[in-house]
Each structure stands twice: as structure tokens, then as C-alpha cells.
Amino acid sequence: MTARPRTALVLRHDSAIGLGNLGPTLEAHGYEIVTVDAPTTDIAALDALAPDLVVVLGGDEGAYETDRYPYLADEIELLRERIAAEAPVFGVCLGAQLLASSLGAEVFAGPRKEVGWLTVEPTEVGAGSPVRHFAEVPTVQWHGDTFELPAGVERLASSGAYENQAFARGDWLLAVQFHPEVTDEIHEDWLREWGDELPDYGLSREQLRAERASFGPRAQAASAALLGEYLDGLAARAERAIA
Numbered sequence: 001m002t003a004r005p006r007t008a009l010v011l012r013h014d015s016a017i018g019l020g021n022l023g024p025t026l027e028a029h030g031y032e033i034v035t036v037d038a039p040t041t042d043i044a045a046l047d048a049l050a051p052d053l054v055v056v057l058g059g060d061e062g063a064y065e066t067d068r069y070p071y072l073a074d075e076i077e078l079l080r081e082r083i084a085a086e087a088p089v090f091g092v093c094l095g096a097q098l099l100a101s102s103l104g105a106e107v108f109a110g111p112r113k114e115v116g117w118l119t120v121e122p123t124e125v126g127a128g129s130p131v132r133h134f135a136e137v138p139t140v141q142w143h144g145d146t147f148e149l150p151a152g153v154e155r156l157a158s159s160g161a162y163e164n165q166a167f168a169r170g171d172w173l174l175a176v177q178f179h180p181e182v183t184d185e186i187h188e189d190w191l192r193e194w195g196d197e198l199p200d201y202g203l204s205r206e207q208l209r210a211e212r213a214s215f216g217p218r219a220q221a222a223s224a225a226l227l228g229e230y231l232d233g234l235a236a237r238a239e240r241a242i243a
Helices: 022-027 070-084 092-102 130-134 184-203 205-242
Strands: 006-012 033-039 053-056 089-092 105-119 139-147 156-157 166-169 173-176
Touching: 022 033, 022 053, 022 156, 022 205, 053 092, 070 092, 089 092, 092 105, 092 139, 092 166, 092 173, 105 156, 105 173, 105 184, 105 205, 130 205, 139 184, 139 205, 184 205
Parallel strands: 006 033, 006 053, 053 089, 089 173
Antiparallel strands: 105 139, 156 166, 166 173
């Protein structure tokens, strides 16, 4: 009997903030990817538990702006349903913030945006998690919002500017504030779309392009290792559930 293919539902908020280099890793682990654009999709009509995995990507929206962006409230409800069922979910940037909100934590604007190719430091717990692959590996940060650490999760990484850079619950929920998905194409899209704000942070498009050339290959390898290890854990979890 042929095994049913695993499905990954990707919630996207902006065409410029896509799945990027996470896609090949998902496909290599046997996932069929279904991407929906949250602003134009009836999120409330989706079956929250049908996908094997939900991936929630980044965006300009704030997780607390549900009045302005009603689809965010629907995403939070979808995530709450998955959390209640301990159904796997992976969040990136806004996705991490939406997960924090779904878990009952406050999400809010930070004192200053964190922008550039920067490092995160795994915590003691994080050193034994998939996030360990980003130890001393610069990765893209581009966010101004942050969140309180939700109850019942473990902090996996911090940075000098923001304490909560990654968290997990069990082996099925993983959230990262930084951007492991960034490819050359995504990076250039962001520089074109939001690069005018870089001088406010002492940066330039040229500097970030040079840093991408220097750090990008290591970051991409760390991205594949992080997501791959997480997905391997999900596969092992599924096998235990069958046994």
C-alpha cells in the first residue's frame, strides 16, 4: 500500500516573504506544499487539523493588529486548534509572534527594529535543539515586534537586542524570530522593498549584499539542518504514535 503523502500548509502574508529555501527541505522530507495567501484566503474555512504540518511565514503585519487585518484573528484561531491537538506547526518571524499570541502571550512593538545579518545565541536548552545549527552563524533579522515568552514553552535562543528569538513546545511546535528562509532572490526583494529604511540602522543595501555573499551559504546550510532536524523529529514522533 502506498503511504499517503505528507502535506505542509504554508500561510503566506506577502509574496516577497515566501517559503524560500525551506521549500526544498520540506520536499526532500516528502511533504507536498500547499501555499495560501492569508490576506485573500478564507482562513476560517480551512481545516486546521488536515495538514500534517502548518508553516506560518513572516509579514509586515503585527500579530496584535487583528482589527486592521482580520485574517490574523482567523490564523490565531487555527493555530490554537492545532496547539490544542499538539499538531505540528513551525513559525517564522510574524509566524512566531502569531504562535506566541495563540499561546496567550503578549505581542508588542519593540524599542527598535533589529535589522541585518546578525547572530543568535542558543540557550542551554536550545543547544540540544534544531536551533543549535545557527550558533555563531549570522542570519537575517528584519523585525520590530517581539513578544513575551508564552507559558509552557522553552526559550531556545536570544540575541543582544531581543531575548526571545526561538522557542519550542515539545517536539512538535517550533518558532523562530529570525529568517532562515532567505534566499538570494528574497534578500534582493527585501532590499528593493524596504531598503530605504536601512540608513536608520547604520546600514546600506551594498553592505547587506556583501554580508549576504559572505554569510549566505552558511546560513542556508544551517537553515536546511534546522528544518531537517525538526522534520526528522516529527517523523519519529509519528512512528511512535503508530507503534
